[in-house]
Amino acid sequence: MQFQIPEFFLISLLGCFSGLMIGCIGVGGVILVPALVFLGGIPIQIGIPAAMFAYILSGAVATLVFAKHKSIKWSMASLLCIGATPTAFGGAWAVSVVNPRWLEIGLGLLTLLSGLNALRTSHVESATHSAASGGAMFGIGAFTGFLSSVTGTGGPLVLVPILVAASVPVLTAVGLSQVIQVPIAVAATAGNLLYGTVDVVLASILAVSLTIGSWYGAKLAHNVSRDRLRRIVSIVLVVVGLFILCGVAWRLIR
Secondary structure, eight states: OOOOHHHHHHHHHHHHHHHHHHHHHSOOHHHHHHHHHHTTOOOHHHHHHHHHHHHHHHHHHHHHHHHHTTOOOHHHHHHHHHHHHHHHHHHHHHHHHSOHHHHHHHHHHHHHHHHHHHHHTTTOOOOSSOOOOHHHHHHHHHHHHHHHHHHTOTTHHHHHHHHHHTTOOHHHHHHHHHHHHHHHHHHHHHHHHHHSOOOHHHHHHHHHHHHHHHHHHHHHHTTSOHHHHHHHHHHHHHHHHHHHHHHHHHHHHO
16 A cells, blocks of 8 residues: 555554553554554555554564563463464454454454453552463463454453453563564464465554554553553543444444
């Protein structure tokens, strides 16, 4: 696709904002694809593969920042990544055959429920240790890989609420969500290249802007209160989710 200067800046701004939220509190990827679709007018089956490609670089950079601060539990990360990689590839196949309207409905529900969950858990302190077993980590990774790939959310949005519910400390959960982005994005991109297509121009713009945002977000995660940011983002997610679902409903009843 070719973009005019206003579109280029809009996409870059969306990428930076999404990256900032992903890097800081693990929520942001769900904003990116709906914004590309409803604000940028980009078809969802083009926006999702481009976003998944962009998460490769942004996830790697955020992972390096969290690793530098020793905020990643690598034993847990390895199990999550092993479970997520094959299902992310399967999710890319699903994108190529599922009706775009169903993808939009799925995105809307995921956005809305994530926002409501973030509001519900905004004041809950995580335990210092997780009770989840190795098998549970593998299963969580598999679920995260498929759902992240098919919705273009990259991993953190799905993974962070699950890990927090499993009593994983918030900072650890966000760190793990940065790691899982990379294998999910690589596997999903391979599937998208095989079953569909990747818009190189759009993917490149998103890769650069997401990476910039993720780097700053990962820095902020270690320096500011995540509770305040989570409350802000949760409200945004609820509004965006309702907007998507209302848009789909409007087109169905017309």
